[in-house]
Amino acid sequence: MIEFKDAGYSYGGQALFSRVNLELAPGSFHFLTGPSGAGKSTLLKLCYGELHPTEGHTTLFGQDLSTLSRDQLAHARQSIGVVHQDCQFLDHLPIEENIGLPIAVSRKDAVEARANLQELIAWVGLGERAHARPPQLSGGERQRAALARAVIMSPDVILADEPTGNVDWEMSQKLLRLLVELNRMGKTILIATHDLALIRAAKTHVQARVLRIADGQILSAGADL
Amino acid sequence: MSIFADIFAMFARDAQSDRVVPKTGYTATLTMFTSAAMAFLTVFALSLSLAADRLADRWGEDLAKSVTVRISAPVDQIASQTAATINVLETTTGVASSRVLNEAEQQALLAPWFGPDVPIADLPIPRLIEVIETDVGFDAAGLRLRLSVEAPGAVLDDHTRWREPLTIAARRLRLLGMTSILLIAAATAAMITLAANAALAANLQVIRVLRLIGATDSYIARAFVRRFTIRAITGAFLGTFLGMMAILLLPQSTDDKIFLTGLGFQAGQWMTPLALPFLAGVVAFFATRAASNRALRKLS
Secondary structure (H helix, E strand, C coil), X not given: CEEEEEEXXXXXXXXXXXXXXXXXXXXXXXXXXCCCCXXXXXXXXXXCCCCCXXXXXXXXXXXXXXXXXXXXXXXXXXXXXEXXXXXXXXXCCCHHHHHHHHHHHCCCCCHHHHHHHHHHHHHCCCHHHCCCCHHHCCHHHHHHHHHHHHHCCCCCEEEEECCCXXXXXXXXXXXXXXXXXXXXXXXXXXXXXXXXXXXXXXXCCCCCEEEEEECCEEEECCCCC | CCHXXXXXXXXXXXXXXXXXXXXXXXXXXXXXXXXXXHHHHHHHHHHHHHHHHHHHHHHHHHHHHEEEEEECCCHHHHHHHHHHHHHHHHCCCCEEEXXXXXXXXXXXXXXXXXXXXXXXXXXXXXXXXEEEECCCCCCHHHXXXXXXXXXXXXXXXXXXXXXXXXXXXXXXXHHHHHHHHHHHHHHHHHHHHHHHHHHHHHCHHHHHHHHXXXXXXXXXXXXXXXXXXXXXXXXXXXXXXXXXXXXXXXXXXXXXCCCHHHCCCCHHHHHHHHHHHHHHXXXXXXXXXXXXXXXXXXXX
16 A cells, blocks of 8 residues: 655655665554654655655555646645644634645545535534634644545545654544544554554554664564554 | 636636635735736827827828919919919819919918918918819829929928828827737736746746646646636736726817827727726736646646
8 A cells, every 4th residue: 555665765865764665554553652752744745745755665556656647746636635734724714624625626526425524523523613713722632633635535544643742641532532443344454653652552453563763773662553 | 737728617607616726815905906007008009099090091181182283473373373273273184173362261270370460462472272182183193284384383292291191190199099909918918927937936936736637737727727717808908908007098179180189099999998907818818827837837
């Protein structure tokens, strides 16, 4: 589904990581952890083509992302859901419209997604806040809205960058449960987080692979996680 | 996406893409104002151009068909040379009619310079004969030759000397008006491009979000293009309306050969400025489309 082949990324002449070989199989659940600045967000951006590797290749659904045109890349992104660290909303639109944005930009027939919009908003617990604008929402509400927007088109892959970074423990558990539920529906999940407690909690619900990024290498984490 | 698809998308009502770009911002006011001001100026340039065109045509037509023969001879020969000239003119192919201007007509011609009370009869003023050509016209060189033999005091003035510079001046004035319209269109495009660039720069977050969720560049560009095109059309409509009102309020004269009072539109020409909002829309469409595509390419 997503594959890194000898991929590496350098910024300002300094290698963040190199020779990464990684494959995210369909329906798998992954955590990516490591210290701040290790390159977790960068690795996620390589997955959906916001950045391109400075060495090697990344492929999405078998397509080398660096060879795609801008339009092809945009269409490829419509098949994945991204929960960004700072959510990234259009602040002038109500949250309901923000969640429905992928329907508007998609070329696919989105009748089902349109019909499910209200149900999805209720599923993430924002039924009564649907008409509020993003700045009026709490951190947790914004994260749930970002998750709803990521899944509205029923993508096969969901990438989440620190999805519980700005919320309390109770809310992070709620978000985790939503992600686990999506994984049970067959979605491939990759979550970048430095929250080890969240990873431990998740492992009680789902069989998750934990990847640790440190010193420019990506390794499978030990059994303590 | 092709240009045709973008044009089609312009007219397709897409409520969502209309809303992705925030409506507020100084670029909205700037685009509307620029478009209105430029349309206002274009109405005047158009009016100038059309008036110059009419004037050039009329001067050309009027003077081309009217020729004067001036009899400058000793007083005792004026009558005989006038008769000889009339005789020559009546037998010249291409002359429709000829007649000697009477005293009152000659006095009217001199009045602007000497006043209405000039005693024409007491002055050695040449006799004037007005000649009207047929559509085919006559051979001026041949006529001059015959006159020099039969009426040596007769001088044929076909007005070429001063008709040509006037007509050329009027045609250049028309060209100047058209050039002004092109310059105004170019300035409008430049201003709208600047405003579009400013809007794109101010809405980087919008572009980032749309790209994150898989929006193609053409979808993003369309949102900006549509917004700016509609603003330009609205502004141009307002500017055109005000310009036409101003032209309507200009003092008019029944004498359409007087240039300054002939500025304006006549009959069907009043429809011409109505094309300006559409043209402003076309200029805005292409200017914003180019600016958006360039900016989005840079942001990749």
